[in-house]
Amino acid sequence: MSMSSMSSLSDFKRRRNSNTSATNITYRIEGRLKVAFTTDLASPILCCRFSHDGKYAAFGCSNGEIKVYLTVGNKHVFTLIPETEKKLPVTSIRFNKQEGTDLYMLYATYSSGYLRSWYITSKQVAKEINLNTELFCCDLNSTFERIAVGCDDNCIRVLDAEKLELAMTLARSETMEKMDGHASRIFAVKYHPDNANILLSAGWDNTIQIWDDRTQRAVRRIYGAHVCGDALDMDPYYNHVITGSWRRENSLQIWNFHNGSLIKTVPLYNANEKSTCHLYCAKWGGTDFIICGGSDSNTLRIIEKVNLQTVGMLDQLKCGIYTTDYTEVNNMPLVICGTGNSLFFLSLMT
Numbered sequence: 001m002s003m004s005s006m007s008s009l010s011d012f013k014r015r016r017n018s019n020t021s022a023t024n025i026t027y028r029i030e031g032r033l034k035v036a037f038t039t040d041l042a043s044p045i046l047c048c049r050f051s052h053d054g055k056y057a058a059f060g061c062s063n064g065e066i067k068v069y070l071t072v073g074n075k076h077v078f079t080l081i082p083e084t085e086k087k088l089p090v091t092s093i094r095f096n097k098q099e100g101t102d103l104y105m106l107y108a109t110y111s112s113g114y115l116r117s118w119y120i121t122s123k124q125v126a127k128e129i130n131l132n133t134e135l136f137c138c139d140l141n142s143t144f145e146r147i148a149v150g151c152d153d154n155c156i157r158v159l160d161a162e163k164l165e166l167a168m169t170l171a172r173s174e175t176m177e178k179m180d181g182h183a184s185r186i187f188a189v190k191y192h193p194d195n196a197n198i199l200l201s202a203g204w205d206n207t208i209q210i211w212d213d214r215t216q217r218a219v220r221r222i223y224g225a226h227v228c229g230d231a232l233d234m235d236p237y238y239n240h241v242i243t244g245s246w247r248r249e250n251s252l253q254i255w256n257f258h259n260g261s262l263i264k265t266v267p268l269y270n271a272n273e274k275s276t277c278h279l280y281c282a283k284w285g286g287t288d289f290i291i292c293g294g295s296d297s298n299t300l301r302i303i304e305k306v307n308l309q310t311v312g313m314l315d316q317l318k319c320g321i322y323t324t325d326y327t328e329v330n331n332m333p334l335v336i337c338g339t340g341n342s343l344f345f346l347s348l349m350t
Helices: 003-007
Strands: 026-031 033-040 045-050 056-061 067-072 077-082 090-097 106-111 115-120 124-128 135-140 147-150 156-160 165-170 186-191 197-202 207-212 219-223 230-232 240-244 250-254 262-263 277-285 289-296 300-304 310-313 321-329 331-341 342-348
Touching: 026 033, 026 056, 033 310, 045 331, 045 342, 056 090, 056 106, 056 331, 067 090, 067 106, 106 135, 115 135, 147 186, 156 197, 186 230, 197 230, 230 277, 240 277, 240 289, 277 331, 289 321, 289 331, 300 331, 300 342, 310 342
Parallel strands: 045 321, 090 135, 135 186, 277 321
Antiparallel strands: 026 310, 033 342, 045 056, 056 067, 067 077, 090 106, 106 115, 115 124, 135 147, 147 156, 156 165, 186 197, 197 207, 207 219, 230 240, 240 250, 250 262, 277 289, 289 300, 300 310, 321 331, 331 342
């Protein structure tokens, strides 16, 4: 069913949300999306992430706080605040559940240059390291043994995930004749879902760099994506790479990982929409969906992977969508996102 036919079945007028603890959140919801819960936090939300089992959802804020919620019931349960500096932004977060235990760990990068691992239930820092440069993004490899961090100095630091000790710095050659690394800030890193050593990265220099994290230089690159946020993901089934670019045209694209070719540019608007969306975030939603969001039109969009049709949309927001994530709990697709100070828990009706 198309979005236009869905719109005729329900009232999608601008509204205030009844499932909220705030009083000024307005939005429009369309298609198969349903708002489960929304609220305002004390400062803008820059990053969010579900735990691997979907039990927790965490939101990193510009005031240095990380708010952790139970996904079922949408209850706030923990706030993680570093003792050393309380006001500098959290730029990315990733979860790591310790196998065979009920211990959940969360990794966070900060614009201060710190990378921290947290025990979330005790709200204690397990390890921390100051990398002495602004940090924008991170990702854990498939074995959870290493974590890669994208930095302001155009480099990627690879660290032992347990000890938070530096193992390798990935960077381009000093000569300008080679493009074997990044020439500008790195805003997204993504480990290959099946190969614990292969890493993808993207940022302002319009390239996706592909690395072996045991080697200092990139092994190859894909040209064409202008990434300004957590907008790089890889499909574990077909090895398709998806990117979201902060630009007016050709912002959502699917690439062939093996040969670097562009498979498809996904359209993000139709004749009834007056503005485009400059993307800050994009990811695969399980095996069936693409999730993306951004500014200009301030829209979160759920797209069916098979036919590339939009099946759900959250828009008419005051701020852009800067971060989103997807999980499934009891076979129910769930989405979280952050827009300004507001967080949203959304369910996708199947």
